[in-house]
Amino acid sequence: MIKTPYLLFLGDAPDSLSAKVAQGIKDWRPDNAVGQFRMEGCKADLGLQDMTLAEAREAGAETLVIGVANRGGKISAAWKEVLIEALNMGFDIASGLHNLLRNEADLVAAAKASGTTLHDVRVPSVEYPIADGKKRSGKRVLAVGTDCSVGKMYTALALDEAMREKGMKSTFRATGQTGILITGEGVPLDAVIADFMAGSVEYLTPDNDDDHWDIIEGQGSLFHVSYSGVTMALIHGGQPDALILCHEPTRTHMRGLPEYSLPSMEAVRDVALTLAQVANPDCKVVGISVNTYHMSEAEADAYLAEVEERLGLPAVDPFRQGAARLADALAAL
């Protein structure tokens, strides 16, 4: 568990796209961020207050979160200077970078000297159990996609927000680096050892109040041959009561797999539901989330209406419309 609130480190970000972790925190957990820290030449700006390390500490920041991708796969000397100063001032540091903080001797030494913590959220910090499949109390909903990167995390976060607005009890359960940094906790599922994947999802979504919903961030797709095993573990470890189908209609092939075309939503619905009902016979597909970013508003509206009619389920783009109708579908279960 990462201590909040954060100071968001944008470094020398070359553009705003490279700061999407920080943007996610600002969008979804604005209370978690006291401000932003930008170095010379930084081209990203979240519109948060620019702060020095000292100002941020004074404002209560506990953790410096690296909210930006680094260039060239290494932590630069310029970054290092800031990070070491932050550790010396009592900040923990959290990072989802591929190159781990714990492999940098100077950061490790500074953290040790100051009694602070380095969080590499890309690596599991828990020994997860093997899944036992026992029925847990509380309810769970999982986003399943026709492909990777179709908006499953966005859908889950939007759904969490919509449910809270309706006074429902919900918790977003992160299963990837960005989600973990946004909420401060979760399971980096793609880095878990095969035998413990489903167990880590059980660990992430324990017994809860009968009217509480865990909103589990999806990963991969049952139809994406590189990552389908991860998706499968989410479906069985999560034992969801409800599935939401996620789709991006303009994609011409599976992400990273030019030889593979996308499955239909019907195909995903059928096989995901069959497998989900192994762990939870009452599981239902309750709604559809479409990422219409590459469509005009008129195209998007027409597409959503067509999908809604064809599959007989509420279909929304949570970015354009919010996820209130998906929350209603869960409330009606």
Place this chain on the structure above:
Amino acid sequence: MIKTPYLLFLGDAPDSLSAKVAQGIKDWRPDNAVGQFRMEGCKADLGLQDMTLAEAREAGAETLVIGVANRGGKISAAWKEVLIEALNMGFDIASGLHNLLRNEADLVAAAKASGTTLHDVRVPSVEYPIADGKKRSGKRVLAVGTDCSVGKMYTALALDEAMREKGMKSTFRATGQTGILITGEGVPLDAVIADFMAGSVEYLTPDNDDDHWDIIEGQGSLFHVSYSGVTMALIHGGQPDALILCHEPTRTHMRGLPEYSLPSMEAVRDVALTLAQVANPDCKVVGISVNTYHMSEAEADAYLAEVEERLGLPAVDPFRQGAARLADALAAL
């Protein structure tokens, strides 16, 4: 890759069941074993020649394979004495034990001093790639089960034997500890990091002659909630041309999951085939392997006949009848 031939170390095995790794090597790769090494009190006997370490070295043994489960989860002092002597005499040691050879300082020191190798086959020794899903040449068959431990490895090894007898080109591809020790190589799939599971299976079953069959050892089951992600990665990483359904008809619940009943063979056939056809649209289910160990011969015959009729596929118990009819089904593809 583990150097052959082996000396099979049976230690102080309390019974023959505890020596099932050694038994597997003797049954399936008899040429790989020059003899057995038994300590005082050993209750297992493979019927191989008992040898001292020196005799085995003289007979050409390159690797001492720990063919027995240890008691209490530690490597005893009595074992240590033998293992260190073996390393000093130039043996490599291979083990599938949970407690790793590499974590024993005295073994590591002896291996270093003698220039020998410690193989912990439970742990991957390769950095596997992420699966790219590209079509590979050659053919592949995968055993998929209604449950764990229903005879998938046995089926694959029997099929390999039957295909060789018919003059077909085949290679058994091990995906678990026992299979790796039997053949000397493979992927310990349950210990691979989630993101690389399917890639490790691609790595295990590379391009090959058009008329060559990789016979991929199955793991878990799509219907076993603890391990289904591993099964899924085999189905997509293996891009099989053919599936063989494996079943144990007397089991009352899924292994280790008392609340879960077994799926029908039809249910496994349908969902496994749907998912396999994502990676290989031409994939077919070609036969059924039933473990009838707990049935009388008459019961087994009646059951196999009924299954064969019901599913319209050849159904055999490879332990009772060999796998020739499954090999014929592959040859006919």
